[in-house]
Amino acid sequence: MAIIEARGLTKVYDGLTAVDHIDLEVEEGEIFGFLGPNGAGKTTTIKMLTTLLRPSEGWARICGYDVVRQPDLVRRSIGVVFQEPALDDQLTGRENLDFHARLYGLSRREREERIEEVLRLVGLRDRADELVKSYSGGMRRRLELARGFVHRPKVLFLDEPTLGLDVQTRRAIWNYIMELNRREGITIFLTTHYLEEADKLSDRVAIIDRGKILAVDSPRNLKDRIGSDVISLTCSEPSRLGRILESASWVRGVKHHGGGLSIYVEIGEEKIPEIIRMAEENGIRISSITLREPSLEDVYLSFTGRSIREEAKPAMRHPRPRGWR
Amino acid sequence: MISLELQAIYVMWMRQLKRFVRVRSRLIANLVQPFFFLAFLGLGLRPISLPGLVEGVSYLDFLAPGMVAMSIVFASMFAGVSIIWDRQFGFLKEILVAPVSRLSIVVGRTLGGATVSIIQGLIILAISALLGVRLSPAGLIPGIFFMILAAFFSVGLGIALASRMEDPHGFSLIMNLIMMPAIFLSTAFFPLESMAAWLRILAYANPLTYIVDGIRGCLIGRFSISPLADLAVLLSLCTITMAAGAYLFSRSEV
Numbered sequence: 001m002a003i004i005e006a007r008g009l010t011k012v013y014d015g016l017t018a019v020d021h022i023d024l025e026v027e028e029g030e031i032f033g034f035l036g037p038n039g040a041g042k043t044t045t046i047k048m049l050t051t052l053l054r055p056s057e058g059w060a061r062i063c064g065y066d067v068v069r070q071p072d073l074v075r076r077s078i079g080v081v082f083q084e085p086a087l088d089d090q091l092t093g094r095e096n097l098d099f100h101a102r103l104y105g106l107s108r109r110e111r112e113e114r115i116e117e118v119l120r121l122v123g124l125r126d127r128a129d130e131l132v133k134s135y136s137g138g139m140r141r142r143l144e145l146a147r148g149f150v151h152r153p154k155v156l157f158l159d160e161p162t163l164g165l166d167v168q169t170r171r172a173i174w175n176y177i178m179e180l181n182r183r184e185g186i187t188i189f190l191t192t193h194y195l196e197e198a199d200k201l202s203d204r205v206a207i208i209d210r211g212k213i214l215a216v217d218s219p220r221n222l223k224d225r226i227g228s229d230v231i232s233l234t235c236s237e238p239s240r241l242g243r244i245l246e247s248a249s250w251v252r253g254v255k256h257h258g259g260g261l262s263i264y265v266e267i268g269e270e271k272i273p274e275i276i277r278m279a280e281e282n283g284i285r286i287s288s289i290t291l292r293e294p295s296l297e298d299v300y301l302s303f304t305g306r307s308i309r310e311e312a313k314p315a316m317r318h319p320r321p322r323g324w325r
Numbered sequence: 326m327i328s329l330e331l332q333a334i335y336v337m338w339m340r341q342l343k344r345f346v347r348v349r350s351r352l353i354a355n356l357v358q359p360f361f362f363l364a365f366l367g368l369g370l371r372p373i374s375l376p377g378l379v380e381g382v383s384y385l386d387f388l389a390p391g392m393v394a395m396s397i398v399f400a401s402m403f404a405g406v407s408i409i410w411d412r413q414f415g416f417l418k419e420i421l422v423a424p425v426s427r428l429s430i431v432v433g434r435t436l437g438g439a440t441v442s443i444i445q446g447l448i449i450l451a452i453s454a455l456l457g458v459r460l461s462p463a464g465l466i467p468g469i470f471f472m473i474l475a476a477f478f479s480v481g482l483g484i485a486l487a488s489r490m491e492d493p494h495g496f497s498l499i500m501n502l503i504m505m506p507a508i509f510l511s512t513a514f515f516p517l518e519s520m521a522a523w524l525r526i527l528a529y530a531n532p533l534t535y536i537v538d539g540i541r542g543c544l545i546g547r548f549s550i551s552p553l554a555d556l557a558v559l560l561s562l563c564t565i566t567m568a569a570g571a572y573l574f575s576r577s578e579v
């Protein structure tokens with residue numbers, strides 16, 4: 001039995017269908033990534049799965065419990081880190097954890113042990129007795145993460161866990177998430193609009209856009225689906241070259257981005273000369289051409305026809321490492 | 326099961342207490358207004374004689390219980406309404422996703438708000454005693470009982486309002502446009518007997534009148550209405566606002 005299961009899950013906000021008949025099946029112990037741009041319906045989905053919003057249609061079960069009919073049993077089984085901060089900043093870090101642990105019925109001994117343990121895991125032990133008011137954004141996020149799993153939930157929901165954090169903090173949080181999944185076997189449902197995050201963390205990724213799930217698979221398989229290689233080029237008449245290439249039998253797909261083209265093919269190194277020849281025959285001048293493995297960005301582009309709108313914060317742009325995990 | 330709900334009540338209560346102790350500026354702001362009224366109005370008008378002020382009761386004696394009531398009502402309403410800030414700063418989601426009933430959350434918050442506001446009321450009472458107000462020692466315990474009812478009534482009202490209001494600005498509007506006039510009309514400042522007939526009707530329709538009269542009656546031994554009437558009205562009003570608060574909060578979404 002899947003630990004998270006949803007069928008036809010839908011949320012309509014007066015007229016606007018934010019989540020549109022999605023089906024989900026997440027297995028125990030998985031890290032499941034929910035990847036989509038702003039407004040795709042990620043937060044709305046999480047709110048329905050965590051009993052905070054009532055679905056307009058469809059159903060969902062967590063650990064076999066129905067989110068509408070058995071909300072208490074669902075709440076007992078989950079931990080949630082919301083997209084927006086949800087800490088009391090007039091309390092200390094430790095007090096935030098202690099209050100949370102009490103709300104989930106941990107005994108005094110369990111509370112003391114467990115709070116030390118999670119503080120150590122997220123590296124906040126020496127700041128635990130300061131007011132959260134004095135914490136940086138990254139520290140707050142780490143504290144929320146610690147709070148999300150202090151009561152040993154079976155499923156942990158993370159809504160954009162690294163939104164707005166710098167590269168270093170983001171990587172640290174990735175490590176905590178993977179550590180948690182490995183050490184405690186917690187199933188993790190994580191939303192993100194960072195492709196790298198989905199790629200690095202998730203066992204499986206669902207791509208969601210405008211409330212609909214477009215594809216669900218492991219990052220590896222998703223990339224394989226669009227072909228083993230991507231040829232990116234910039235040229236003088238990209239739309240005309242695109243049309244010409246689309247008619248070639250060995251081209252699995254062509255996507256436009258910026259001023260260039262991404263061409264999905266097998267055995268790319270053999271196709272480059274062919275592409276150059278076809279461009280020359282048609283009087284199109286190629287100014288640059290590169291061969292690379294497909295990234296999740298290519299997958300995303302091929303499913304939605306759009307490039308994901310990464311946040312325009314320069315601090316967050318960084319080279320994407322190759323490979324997965 | 327039950328212990329979990331008790332923990333929830335404890336957590337909500339303790340949280341208010343900790344915030345109360347930590348945010349000193351709030352406490353000072355809450356105490357300044359009644360203090361100034363006591364010091365300037367009470368001491369300034371001490372020799373005044375108003376219809377309804379009996380022999381041996383100075384205006385300061387008359388005013389002090391009213392200021393105790395005022396500080397409790399305002400502080401409790403604020404405690405109830407602060408759910409709006411919890412919603413705005415996200416903490417409400419953390420509470421609502423926990424496996425505890427919303428009733429326990431409301432109960433804990435009510436107890437927390439009441440505790441905090443009664444402490445403020447007692448501070449005003451102590452200041453009054455220092456300023457020379459003659460208090461009846463025997464009336465202290467029943468007086469505190471009326472203070473508790475006043476606090477429950479006002480926290481309930483605050484929670485009910487907060488569950489229907491989106492933004493905090495609405496609250497300061499309500500405080501200035503409704504609560505301030507209501508406190509002036511409640512006999513906190515003027516005896517019922519000295520009011521014009523039409524004002525008296527408004528005063529009788531005003532829940533705060535029964536709060537002020539109950540507290541004053543106990544503390545200085547002079548009721549304008551009657552202890553039993555005050556008690557009956559206040560108990561029913563308390564039940565109504567607390568039930569409304571619990572109901573509206575349980576239906577509010579994040």
Ligand SMILES: Nc1ncnc2c1ncn2[C@@H]1O[C@H](COP(=O)(O)OP(=O)(O)OP(=O)(O)O)[C@@H](O)[C@H]1O
Pocket residue numbers: 013014016018036037038039040041042043044045083193
């Ligand atoms: N309370 C609400 N009332 C009306 N519309 C809403 C509400 N909450 C969300 N929406 C709309 O529903 C759609 C999905 O929103 P949602 O917050 O689920 O997106 P998201 O994928 O989490 O986006 P982001 O990456 O920006 O967090 C959006 O178009 C949003 O405007």
Ligand SMILES: [Mg+2]
Pocket residue numbers: 042043044083159160
């Ligand atoms: Mg979101």
